Amino acid sequence: MNFNTKILCIGAGYVGGPTMTVIADKCPQVKVTVVDINQSRIDAWNSDKLPIFEPGLDEVVHRARGRNLFFSTDVALAIKDADIIFVSVNTPTKTFGQGAGKASDLQYWEKTARQILEVSTSDKIIVEKSTLPVRTAAAMERILNSNDKGLHFEVLSNPEFLAEGTAIQDLFAPDRVLIGSHQTPSGIAACEKVVGIYANWVPRERILTTNLWSSELTKLTANAFLAQRITSINSISALCERTGADVDEVAYVMGKDSRIGPKFLKSSIGFGGSCFKKDILNLVYLCEHYGLPQVAAYWESVVNINEWQTHRFVARMLEHMFNTIAGKRIAVFGFAFKADTGDTRESPAHLVVRDLLEERAHPIVTDPKAISEAKRDLKDVLDKVVFEEDPYKASENAHAVVVCTEWKQFAALDWKRIYDSMEKPAFVFDGRNILNVVELRKIGFEVVSVGKGMAET
């Protein structure tokens, strides 16, 4: 098969895998190769058991894999062969040195840039798919264009806005695609090439082009705004609990205001995921770096309130359970950071389990997709936590169930059966407000929800 363009993506994770799969599916004339240094991840992409769970992903991978979609660990060969290279490696928060705890750790990104420089034998377009601090492209260009081979590398920014759990849907019908480039003839030409790829399925008016720095900053800002909305409603949930207001009612009515809108107003035990916290902290670091401590403090408070919300929820559990949970079995329903994913990075369930252990409770973790990830995250306390696939078994003889992930399955369980097998009084702490409280109370449960004071009863 003669392909008209060869795309490479470096990094076969939650972003690289699904985005490239959809590009391959929608552009059969383009050869798409995804590489990673992690052999077992690539083996899984080439197998029937993909390395990540994402609704609809299997079907699309099966359609494109072997036709124009390839997964490999031969990074050097794939770089040589590519016209356009998307870089989708991880950019976690730095854990050492200057900026530790806030700045992005760019070592994976820089290693990639140096490898591209080392093995390339032709001009290439390099696309930042990872979320990066604003002005990273300038540093990358300096590395890449420091070559004496006479090669030109044009760096673009094309941040990814997909949400885990709905990645395939988001990629098939994105609200917008953003491509940032230098406003020079070569920058604009490179940008048009990448626009041309997305234009195979995304309406042209949804493909937005900006300068490089706007594009890089937009991604950080978009995540900060989304997280801030969750934190705003969560902060109000605390006031609801004290006053007898119901946070779901408040959010529903507020959301009817078209200036506010209904989305991202669901109160919970807090947001998780690999991106929100990391990207806000990165924004905080940038603001500090550019001499804006007030702006930095504003955004940092979003992360602080989020963690407080999770600890606060466990403190309420303790209060309701007669101020002691030592020795009590507590079934933790859900360990993934949200429903429809097996991803547990920064999951509030993790904090909940740690807080329960601190109180010497016995947590039993159940999750439809994330048991192995939970075991990995809790590997230092495996002797203190039980993992159980079946939520009915997890709740047997438990004093309480705490819902940490909004899996639909949990709402559909036979709660009478669960009640009958539990210690009494049987408590349910609904950290996602997904359960039918009236029904549960009829069965006999003591139910505690987020943002609902006892005055609700």
Ligand SMILES: NC(=O)c1ccc[n+]([C@@H]2O[C@H](COP(=O)([O-])OP(=O)(O)OC[C@H]3O[C@@H](n4cnc5c(N)ncnc54)[C@H](O)[C@@H]3O)[C@@H](O)[C@H]2O)c1
């Ligand atoms: N997960 C999301 O929902 C999401 C959404 C939008 C943007 N992002 C951003 O996308 C980027 C990737 O996120 P992710 O969740 O896919 O991360 P991930 O950790 O799942 O995947 C990154 C992959 O890159 C590989 N890698 C690292 N260095 C490499 C190298 N030198 N050569 C080849 N492979 C290398 C790693 O082995 C890993 O498999 C991050 O910057 C993240 O902030 C993530």
